[in-house]
Amino acid sequence: MNLIVTSDLQDEGMTHNGKLISRSALLGSALGILAAVFLSSAAVADEPALPYAACLTCHGDAGNNPIPGMLAPKLAGLDAQYITKQLHDYQSGRRVHEAMNTLAKTLSESDVNAAAEYFSSQTRTPDEVTDKVLAKQGEAIIKHGYSSNAVPACVNCHNDGMYGAARYPRVAGQKPDYLINQLTHFKSGERHNDFGQMSRVAMRLTDDQIKAVAEYISTLN
Numbered sequence: 597m598n599l600i601v602t603s604d605l606q607d608e609g610m611t612h613n614g615k616l617i618s619r620s621a622l623l624g625s626a627l628g629i630l631a632a633v634f635l636s637s638a639a640v641a642d643e644p645a646l647p648y649a650a651c652l653t654c655h656g657d658a659g660n661n662p663i664p665g666m667l668a669p670k671l672a673g674l675d676a677q678y679i680t681k682q683l684h685d686y687q688s689g690r691r692v693h694e695a696m697n698t699l700a701k702t703l704s705e706s707d708v709n710a711a712a713e714y715f716s717s718q719t720r721t722p723d724e725v726t727d728k729v730l731a732k733q734g735e736a737i738i739k740h741g742y743s744s745n746a747v748p749a750c751v752n753c754h755n756d757g758m759y760g761a762a763r764y765p766r767v768a769g770q771k772p773d774y775l776i777n778q779l780t781h782f783k784s785g786e787r788h789n790d791f792g793q794m795s796r797v798a799m800r801l802t803d804d805q806i807k808a809v810a811e812y813i814s815t816l817n
């Protein structure tokens with residue numbers, strides 16, 4: 597788009613009755629071109645613009661490849677409404693994580709919406725199965741629950757395949773370390789921005805069941 601603007605202006609100036617355009621007209625065009633370049637640079641599709649360029653340092657390329665060991669989630673493919681809610685919760689302090697609380701407070705409402713729109717339109721890639729036996733145990737809990745400790749089937753709220761919808765987050769293909777961390781935090785009450793819905797489930801899961809569901813969920817496409 598910038599190139600088209602530049603060549604249009606040059607063509608117009610240089611071919612107008614074969615005369616050279618004046619110095620001030622040239623300067624005016626140059627400033628116009630600069631302004632056009634500046635404004636359009638935010639809209640270049642393949643380069644992430646602010647505010648989400650900064651997010652990729654921890655959440656990884658296209659929000660799909662979090663830095664190992666950081667316990668950060670994949671954002672790619674999360675519902676926009678869920679992303680917006682979480683950013684609001686970090687802003688208000690209802691969800692507690694020092695780095696995300698500080699960062700979220702620097703975002704305007706339009707930054708929040710831009711980030712939600714950007715990450716929700718990215719495609720999530722799942723992880724590989726590392727422990728098939730554990731994944732099988734997790735699959736049973738996800739699909740049918742676990743009656744001995746009154747765990748409901750996770751798909752009741754997160755939908756078949758754990759794809760989620762709106763305020764029920766997509767967890768399919770999420771990083772296992774992040775899943776284990778969040779389920780443990782819901783269980784202990786450290787994460788409590790869910791109106792009790794998720795914590796009532798997590799408090800009934802044993803640590804081994806948490807590992808099993810995380811193993812299975814992370815491989816779902």
Ligand code: HEC
Nearest residue numbers: 647648650651654666667668669679682683693695696711
């Ligand atoms: C310093 C690293 C870092 C940066 C930079 C960062 N994040 Fe995060 N983000 C995290 C971590 C770690 C978590 C998990 C925090 C927790 O346990 O609550 C997280 C969680 C989130 C969540 C919650 C997702 C879910 O599945 O519940 C959203 C949404 C989010 N970040 C959006 C953003 C956006 C948008 C930006 C850029 C403006 C950003 N993050 C920048 C590290 C980071």
Ligand code: HEC
Nearest residue numbers: 748749750753763764765767775778789790793794797809
């Ligand atoms: C009664 C409905 C309900 C059931 C059943 C349920 N969940 Fe959830 N879950 C939620 C809601 C709602 C949230 C999001 C809370 C919020 O707004 O932060 C959530 C959040 C989560 C998260 C955090 C996702 C993220 O990106 O941070 C994980 C992981 C999760 N659920 C896994 C499970 C598993 C595993 C099961 C089954 C053992 C399960 N859920 C059953 C309602 C439910």
